Amino acid sequence: MDFLLFSSAEEGLEFPSFDGKDRVLNVNERNYKKALKKYDMMCLLYHEPLRSDKELQQQFHMREMVLELAAQVLEDKDIGFGLVDSHKDAKVAKKLGLEEEGSIYVFKDERVIEFDGELSADTLVEFLLDLLEDPVELISNPMEQRAFERMDEDIRLIGYFKGEDSEHYKAFQVTAEKFQPYVKFFATFEKGVAKQLTLKMNEIDFYEPFMDEPVTIPGKPNSQEEIVDFVNQHRRPTLRKLRAEDMFETWEDDMDGIHIVAFAEEEDPDGYEFLEILKEVARDNTKNPDLSIVWIDPDEFPLLTAYWEKTFKVDLFRPQIGVVNVTDVSWL
DSSP, X not given: XXXXXXXXXXXXXXXXXXXXXXXXXXXXXXXXXXXXXXXXXXEEEEEOOOOSOHHHHHHHHHHHHHHHHHHHHTTTTTEEEEEEEXXXXXXXXXXXXXXXXXXEEEEETXXXXXXXXXXXXXXXXXXXXXXXXXXXXXXXXXXXXXXXXXXXXXXXXXXXXXXXXXXXXXXXXHHHHHHTTTSEEEEEOOHHHHHHTTOOTTXXXXXXXXXXXXXXXXXXXXXXXXXXXXXXXXXXXXXXXXXXGGHHHHXXXXXXXXXXXXXXXXXXXXXXXXXXXXXXXXXXXXXXXTOOEEEEOGGGOHHHHHHHHHHHTOOTTSOEEEEEETTTXXXX
């Protein structure tokens, strides 16, 4: 009996490995239209031409394997995967609006979403699954409300509307699609939930990461353009966490070529205390447009920790804060 239980437990924790079946399509001028029509979503890696250099070939093979494993895991989700060569398929790339070599682009309905996360199969799979979800998540009871309130690492919006047929809710939905999955959108039709969140009818609150109180978008009911403008103006938080799913978007959003970077392990007592101080600083300075701190938890990036310590000449076994020049990647 013990052996059977152990075997069953092992089977339940088997991580997928590539099964050898090719699922990633070489996308070209002859097949790209058919591929886009065939799937609900299409995920394309736009890559530079293959060269004879063995190291570059190995790097490309590793990126291709990320797509192959993601395609295998998501085989029943109606998501297509493909490769676009920037030289051989330049015409296709131009038609599809592909610009940056090495980037992954996702086509969903009329949108093109660039994947700005860590190039690993699990991160890509999570990103694509988020895109398959409804762009607005409904909050209908106190338990869901509490879960919403605990999402303090995310930029999120919540609105109170009469129902799904409300024109103001529909404008909110369309806006959510534009920012999915990088900005979370929630809505409630329940008076009790709205009361707990101090929301009035057709009112939308914007929550910045790690802030105690939200900011209400002025001028309710808000049009799609007003919501988009507000999110764009407030999208850079005072304190934000570097996460695998959007790490490159965060890193590229620097302040005149620099980042204020704080390293702290949340599970470590010293790191936790340091992080709480950072949160207080952020809350006290949330209206300062010139302050933006990137918090990095080294525990979540084990493959990068040694690189950061060597590059920035810091000891990440204890909390650190400094200014990083993103041009030459130096610790100032």
